[in-house]
Amino acid sequence: SEPFSEKLRVPEALTFDDVLLRPKESRVEPDDADTTSRVSTSVELSVPVLSAAMDTVTESELAIAMARRGGLGVLHQNMDVEETVAEVDRVKRADELVIREVVTASPKQTVREVDAMMEEEGVSGAPVVSEDDEVLGIISATDIRPYLEVGDRDEVREAMTDEVITAPEDVDARNALELMYEHKIERVPIVDDGNHLTGLVTMQGILQRREYDSAARDDEGRLRVGVAIGPFESERATAVDAAGADVLFIDCAHAHNRNVIESAREIEGSVEADVVVGNVGTREAAEALVGFADGIKVGIGPGSICTTRVVTGTGMPQITAVAQVADVASEHDIPVIADGGIRYSGDAIKAIAAGADAVMLGSYFAGTDEAPGRVVTMNGKRYKQYRGMGSVGAMQSGGGERYLKDTDEDEDYVPEGVEAATPYKGSVESELFQLVGGMKSGMGYVGAETIPEFKRRSEFVRVSSAGQTEGHAHDVVITDEAPNYSPDS
Ligand code: XMP
Numbered sequence: 395s396e397p398f399s400e401k402l403r404v405p406e407a408l409t410f411d412d413v414l415l416r417p418k419e420s421r422v423e424p425d426d427a428d429t430t431s432r433v434s435t436s437v438e439l440s441v442p443v444l445s446a447a448m449d450t451v452t453e454s455e456l457a458i459a460m461a462r463r464g465g466l467g468v469l470h471q472n473m474d475v476e477e478t479v480a481e482v483d484r485v486k487r488a489d490e491l492v493i494r495e496v497v498t499a500s501p502k503q504t505v506r507e508v509d510a511m512m513e514e515e516g517v518s519g520a521p522v523v524s525e526d527d528e529v530l531g532i533i534s535a536t537d538i539r540p541y542l543e544v545g546d547r548d549e550v551r552e553a554m555t556d557e558v559i560t561a562p563e564d565v566d567a568r569n570a571l572e573l574m575y576e577h578k579i580e581r582v583p584i585v586d587d588g589n590h591l592t593g594l595v596t597m598q599g600i601l602q603r604r605e606y607d608s609a610a611r612d613d614e615g616r617l618r619v620g621v622a623i624g625p626f627e628s629e630r631a632t633a634v635d636a637a638g639a640d641v642l643f644i645d646c647a648h649a650h651n652r653n654v655i656e657s658a659r660e661i662e663g664s665v666e667a668d669v670v671v672g673n674v675g676t677r678e679a680a681e682a683l684v685g686f687a688d689g690i691k692v693g694i695g696p697g698s699i700c701t702t703r704v705v706t707g708t709g710m711p712q713i714t715a716v717a718q719v720a721d722v723a724s725e726h727d728i729p730v731i732a733d734g735g736i737r738y739s740g741d742a743i744k745a746i747a748a749g750a751d752a753v754m755l756g757s758y759f760a761g762t763d764e765a766p767g768r769v770v771t772m773n774g775k776r777y778k779q780y781r782g783m784g785s786v787g788a789m790q791s792g793g794g795e796r797y798l799k800d801t802d803e804d805e806d807y808v809p810e811g812v813e814a815a816t817p818y819k820g821s822v823e824s825e826l827f828q829l830v831g832g833m834k835s836g837m838g839y840v841g842a843e844t845i846p847e848f849k850r851r852s853e854f855v856r857v858s859s860a861g862q863t864e865g866h867a868h869d870v871v872i873t874d875e876a877p878n879y880s881p882d883s
Contacts, residue, residue, distance in 0.1 A: 409711035410741040411862050413854040420841030427837035431845040432729040433752045434641050434668035434689035440464035440608040441830055446756035447622030447645055449788055450780045454484035456764040459822045461617035462606040468620035468643050472791045475630045482637040485619040489603050491567055492584055492593035498523045499533055501551040505541040508550055521583045522554045527590045529583050531556040560585045570595045612640055624795035625654040628661050635665035644671045647797045650679035659686045675710035680722035689729045692719045696735030698757040699782035702810040713748045720749020739832020747852035761819035769818050776818035782811015828878040
């Protein structure tokens, strides 16, 4: 056999700080750069940025915020299947044109009761329906006000408007808005042929959808959402697929594993949604996924909270990992997602130059308002909790399957992640704005207007450690925090 010393003739593998994009002649202003790209074979995003499937990062609140701004949130798997389905539902319903769970009033209620109910539900009007859901009228806060002043015995029947403008099931946003303007109303009940209530369209809902004009939406106009699925969780896969999830992410710390691949292939064959498989970090692993994966996610140990490399001695620096996988995936037109290790917008655009179609970030989003968990203050600075899905805490809450470990609560764990805190950042909107803005500026420096063009045109140079130091703020004391740069991140 080969002498062991041959093993020491090792190939070089690079990561974000080892490389920079070579500036090129350009006619592209950053604002004109178009970041549209794909996350899986049939899902395109105007902002190819995903929030990580981690229990301190993505639940429905962040997923809604991400999708509204053109990205995608991937719900974590540390909750039971029912709860995941409910979370998918929340995202799918968030910007729906027709609200299906309508707050209704009964003609027998008193005006005061309806007033209290509307306050509690946070609505300013409600269709009045009979016991079998026939629409009898509609009542709003304005209708109610004069009655409240005089007494509390009046019935809704007296206060409501009984000439209700309704619309049929097939109404679209434009018809609904025309009806509202014509009749000076703010909500239109949707009814079936027998005048039974089936939904409600509101002015506020329509305007909100307009505000998010580059949102990630499915064919029915609902926000898109991704869901992480344990490698052997076909039950979760079927349930969220039925609930309308757009992309399933078979989520395993080492997907280049025969059992995982076999199971992922079966899951892919049984659902309608696209199925992304990961994580992998080599050419051979990518080859093993060709033929069924609708996307391949890359990252063996680059994550900020991740200790896989030191605990297991295994890993692949992320720029090389992405490039190796992309070599194979691009030949088969399979999108590649670079997952983990991205600290700055510059890292994100470097990942795309290395062959990724989209990027996934955990720590970058964990400190936002929309991520789960509360803000804590330590030494006068504000933080939010952020933990690896392979940390003891996350595995105790059921996350062990990602690491192909039993998730018995009494078990001793060999964790591959840490539990940490990350600086509190405020709303995700400004974080995404900075991230995408930096990526677009990168495209400008390379002279590429679109992501495919950028992937072709971009070239790397190798950076020395002196070059790295030069690239960061140096020889100064920072006096005002920049919104997109913190030297200790
Ligand atoms: P960032 O750097 O964006 O990375 O915070 C997020 C990604 O890290 C992966 N992840 C882990 N990797 N041990 C690991 O080895 C862990 O405990 C762990 N938790 C998350 C995951 O791919 C995530 O998207």
